[in-house]
Amino acid sequence: MRISKTMKRMASASLSAAMMMTAAAPVVTSLPVMAASSANTNNNTADTKDLAHADVIDMSKTGSITVHKYDITSAEAAGAYTMGQYKATGQTDMRVENALSKYAIQGVQFTYLRLGNVEQYSNTTADGSQLKVVYEIPTALADILKLSEADATVMTGDGISTPCTNTGVLHYTSTQINDALDAILKADDVAAKNALESYLLDYATQSTDGDDKQAADTGVLETDANGIASKDKLALGLYLMVETKVPEQVTSTVNPFFVSLPFTNTTADDNAETDHAADGVTDKIGGEKWVYDYVAYPKNQTGNPTIDKAVRNAYSSDSAHKNDKVTTTEGTNYSGTNDSTSLIVYNKDTASDNKADTSDTAYIANRGGYTGEGNNVAGKDGKGYSNDYKYDDTTTASEGDLLDYRIVSKLPHITSKATYLSQYTFTDALSTGITYNQESFKIAFYDNKADAEANNTNAAKEIWDLKDNKHQAAFATVSVDDGDGSEKVTANKATVKLTEKGLNQINGVNIKGAGNPYEAGDAKAGYSDYYMVLYYTATVNSDATVTLGDKGNVNDVSLVWSRTNNKYSNSLQDRNYVYSYGIDLTKTFSDNKGDATKVQFKLYNKTDAYYVIAKKGEDGLYYVTGKTTDKAQGTTFTPAATGRLYIKGLEGDKYQLTEVATDDGYSLLKDQGIIDVHETKRDLKASVAGTTGLEPAVADAIIKNYGTGIKNEDGQLVNAASTDIGGKAVAGPANETANGRTIGKTDMYEGDIQAATATMDGKPCTMLTSSTGDTSSPNAEIKMAIQNDKSPRIPLTGGQGMVVMLVAGVGLVVGGTYIAKKKKEDSVAC
Numbered sequence: 001m002r003i004s005k006t007m008k009r010m011a012s013a014s015l016s017a018a019m020m021m022t023a024a025a026p027v028v029t030s031l032p033v034m035a036a037s038s039a040n041t042n043n044n045t046a047d048t049k050d051l052a053h054a055d056v057i058d059m060s061k062t063g064s065i066t067v068h069k070y071d072i073t074s075a076e077a078a079g080a081y082t083m084g085q086y087k088a089t090g091q092t093d094m095r096v097e098n099a100l101s102k103y104a105i106q107g108v109q110f111t112y113l114r115l116g117n118v119e120q121y122s123n124t125t126a127d128g129s130q131l132k133v134v135y136e137i138p139t140a141l142a143d144i145l146k147l148s149e150a151d152a153t154v155m156t157g158d159g160i161s162t163p164c165t166n167t168g169v170l171h172y173t174s175t176q177i178n179d180a181l182d183a184i185l186k187a188d189d190v191a192a193k194n195a196l197e198s199y200l201l202d203y204a205t206q207s208t209d210g211d212d213k214q215a216a217d218t219g220v221l222e223t224d225a226n227g228i229a230s231k232d233k234l235a236l237g238l239y240l241m242v243e244t245k246v247p248e249q250v251t252s253t254v255n256p257f258f259v260s261l262p263f264t265n266t267t268a269d270d271n272a273e274t275d276h277a278a279d280g281v282t283d284k285i286g287g288e289k290w291v292y293d294y295v296a297y298p299k300n301q302t303g304n305p306t307i308d309k310a311v312r313n314a315y316s317s318d319s320a321h322k323n324d325k326v327t328t329t330e331g332t333n334y335s336g337t338n339d340s341t342s343l344i345v346y347n348k349d350t351a352s353d354n355k356a357d358t359s360d361t362a363y364i365a366n367r368g369g370y371t372g373e374g375n376n377v378a379g380k381d382g383k384g385y386s387n388d389y390k391y392d393d394t395t396t397a398s399e400g401d402l403l404d405y406r407i408v409s410k411l412p413h414i415t416s417k418a419t420y421l422s423q424y425t426f427t428d429a430l431s432t433g434i435t436y437n438q439e440s441f442k443i444a445f446y447d448n449k450a451d452a453e454a455n456n457t458n459a460a461k462e463i464w465d466l467k468d469n470k471h472q473a474a475f476a477t478v479s480v481d482d483g484d485g486s487e488k489v490t491a492n493k494a495t496v497k498l499t500e501k502g503l504n505q506i507n508g509v510n511i512k513g514a515g516n517p518y519e520a521g522d523a524k525a526g527y528s529d530y531y532m533v534l535y536y537t538a539t540v541n542s543d544a545t546v547t548l549g550d551k552g553n554v555n556d557v558s559l560v561w562s563r564t565n566n567k568y569s570n571s572l573q574d575r576n577y578v579y580s581y582g583i584d585l586t587k588t589f590s591d592n593k594g595d596a597t598k599v600q601f602k603l604y605n606k607t608d609a610y611y612v613i614a615k616k617g618e619d620g621l622y623y624v625t626g627k628t629t630d631k632a633q634g635t636t637f638t639p640a641a642t643g644r645l646y647i648k649g650l651e652g653d654k655y656q657l658t659e660v661a662t663d664d665g666y667s668l669l670k671d672q673g674i675i676d677v678h679e680t681k682r683d684l685k686a687s688v689a690g691t692t693g694l695e696p697a698v699a700d701a702i703i704k705n706y707g708t709g710i711k712n713e714d715g716q717l718v719n720a721a722s723t724d725i726g727g728k729a730v731a732g733p734a735n736e737t738a739n740g741r742t743i744g745k746t747d748m749y750e751g752d753i754q755a756a757t758a759t760m761d762g763k764p765c766t767m768l769t770s771s772t773g774d775t776s777s778p779n780a781e782i783k784m785a786i787q788n789d790k791s792p793r794i795p796l797t798g799g800q801g802m803v804v805m806l807v808a809g810v811g812l813v814v815g816g817t818y819i820a821k822k823k824k825e826d827s828v829a830c
Contacts, residue, residue: 063261064232070100071692072299077705078698103693104227106740107247111200114217122161134171145180193416225740247568251413254298262290304689308713309574310391396679399542399649400625406535414528420507423562431553433546440537441466452531475502542623549780552577574686582781587643590789596643600661607653624649652679666788683723683751694744718746
């Protein structure tokens with residue numbers, strides 16, 4: 001039964017425009033009455049109280065719905081608007097448009113559905129006659145609204161003047177419908193929104209019986225760059241409007257609302273007698289006429305995720321253990337709320353028991369490293385917590401070292417199904433000098449920032465092991481390749497993409513095995529506003545691919561996310577650097593006759609108490625591979641015949657270079673050479689998403705008042721950020737014009753380099769530039785020259801030689817002094 005036929009014989013009602021101005025619960029007001037159709041096409045402007053025309057709806061007309069969508073979070077932060085500042089009328093209100101035009105949101109989708117006919121109930125019994133207006137509600141929608149069949153108006157029977165025999169529908173008054181919607185939204189707005197969103201999205205697959213299937217009366221509106229979406233030529237009747245898809249920045253949708261076409265106009269002021277001329281609304285007093293064009297100004301809350309990538313040198317005292325990873329759940333399903341072993345890698349020093357972080361002391365010990373056997377004070381040189389093992393934007397590492405990366409992203413706010421994430425993908429890139437450990441990728445979820453930034457997995461709420469034989473691998477895919485899509489051993493690009501199952505975990509869909517993902521208890525079981533940590537290890541190559549010096553080995557990451565309207569996405573970026581260095585040593589002899597291949601050196605890291613292990617690339621060329629506390633296992637370095645010795649891939653620390661052997665007839669160095677390399681420093685800050693309407697004129701206010709403020713990874717407001725090194729000002733948000741999208745992104749900041757320096761025996765030392773491929777990097781290698789002199793001649797025993805020894809005893813002392821002097825004169829130049 002179509003509405004054009006029905007309305008000719010009934011009086012009806014529409015639902016109030018005021019109920020959909022905001023995302024709050026509906027406001028119920030009196031309902032306009034529909035009367036018989038009229039041939040007078042001007043009846044909607046008839047004189048007030050002219051009974052011939054004023055109450056008559058023109059059934060030859062159609063209606064329209066227009067939605068203006070704004071970012072209330074940004075608007076309120078800018079001081080441009082306060083929620084509820086203006087009363088909703090269902091008509092154009094230039095006050096709202098002028099105040100909020102810069103905060104328009106593009107890409108918001110509304111799904112509308114004409115619910116059915118408006119009927120007039122007329123029942124005559126022995127007790128008299130009763131008349132009222134009722135609305136057809138499909139039974140599936142009645143279930144969602146918790147409207148019982150027992151409370152429905154029965155439209156059949158002997159006393160019904162115009163029976164309704166449509167199947168699949170029930171009939172309720174507007175009061176019942178409004179109260180029911182109000183009740184389910186107050187009980188659990190998320191579950192209610194999800195259910196209504198799903199109902200509209202699934203509508204096309206419902207039964208085709210009766211009026212429950214009217215495909216022509218449903219559709220989608222999507223806002224443009226001005227935040228406007230409109231649909232005209234709509235059949236008159238009762239509509240349900242639900243916000244079903246949103247772009248990436250929207251965190252909370254407007255509550256579903258009903259629209260009646262047409263509706264009776266209402267005053268824009270609370271006082272119905274107030275003249276409207278001054279407030280920009282055309283109509284003077286409410287209740288004057290029928291309005292066929294409905295205009296709404298619903299608002300959205302917005303917000304964005306964050307990203308922060310950091311790295312640390314995962315210290316190991318024994319090269320044999322440098323690739324150890326936590327594998328205690330190998331071959332088993334995930335069964336707990338945290339990883340009992342806590343660390344993806346942990347310290348292998350002999351003083352450590354390698355246990356989980358069961359206390360603050362154990363936490364520091366496991367991450368800090370010890371200075372030697374029996375020393376239970378964590379950290380470099382036994383002075384407490386070691387910064388070497390703290391996550392940071394930059395680190396220094398030796399070739400062969402295991403690097404522990406963690407990428408922290410604060411997940412955005414997620415409410416109803418419309419705000420679910422549809423994409424959350426990390427693209428990570430390492431320099432060619434660093435190689436992923438492909439089976440090390442894991443994802444952890446934390447409810448606080450401190451544990452997330454320390455990657456304290458003992459406190460994680462859930463951990464996904466993305467290794468192939470773990471069932472959590474179904475939650476995210478890890479693709480490691482060389483950048484052109486082909487997988488190789490030297491791969492330097494990793495893409496970690498959340499699958500549908502992984503996104504469901506975050507969005508809270510079907511958590512705990514719920515059969516209905518929209519049940520109240522499970523709709524909020526996801527990870528909205530949690531801290532998500534992607535962590536993995538990588539190994540610094542022991543070859544010529546590593547860039548030494550200030551240029552560093554760059555490691556980039558990008559996060560791309562979108563919500564239900566996946567035509568719109570945004571991205572954030574961050575960067576790390578890993579710095580390594582080398583020694584360029586020239587071995588000479590005072591008479592130019594010595595054999596440099598007979599010379600031997602040991603290299604000891606005094607800072608972290610280990611001997612350097614290296615592999616020989618060619619004569620005189622070594623690449624560091626590991627560390628050991630056993631001197632015998634430490635590599636013996638020998639120059640080439642030319643006297644040149646290169647040791648490549650040393651972390652920035654203090655070293656002792658000891659000459660342990662030289663060519664026969666030449667003197668060894670008296671002492672070790674103390675080389676102290678102060679690593680390169682650089683200040684890096686991840687990019688920060690902007691927001692709708694972040695124009696220069698209001699930027700300061702929005703940055704300060706948007707939630708807890710728009711801040712960088714260091715907690716600084718992005719318009720007042722400064723560098724860690726030197727306290728320099730950091731550029732703020734981009735200068736852009738409002739366009740319906742998120743603007744004002746603060747780009748990733750990369751500060752000036754604080755160059756590496758080195759000393760030899762406490763004196764400044766020259767550092768050379770090195771080249772790796774096309775990359776030229778300054779302050780890469782310590783330049784050294786070591787000269788050995790001939791040893792003093794020792795007299796022959798017996799004969800005259802013995803006489804000399806006996807007679808010139810004092811000369812022995814002098815000779816001893818001479819020998820010492822000669823040894824001291826053997827030089828280490830830098």
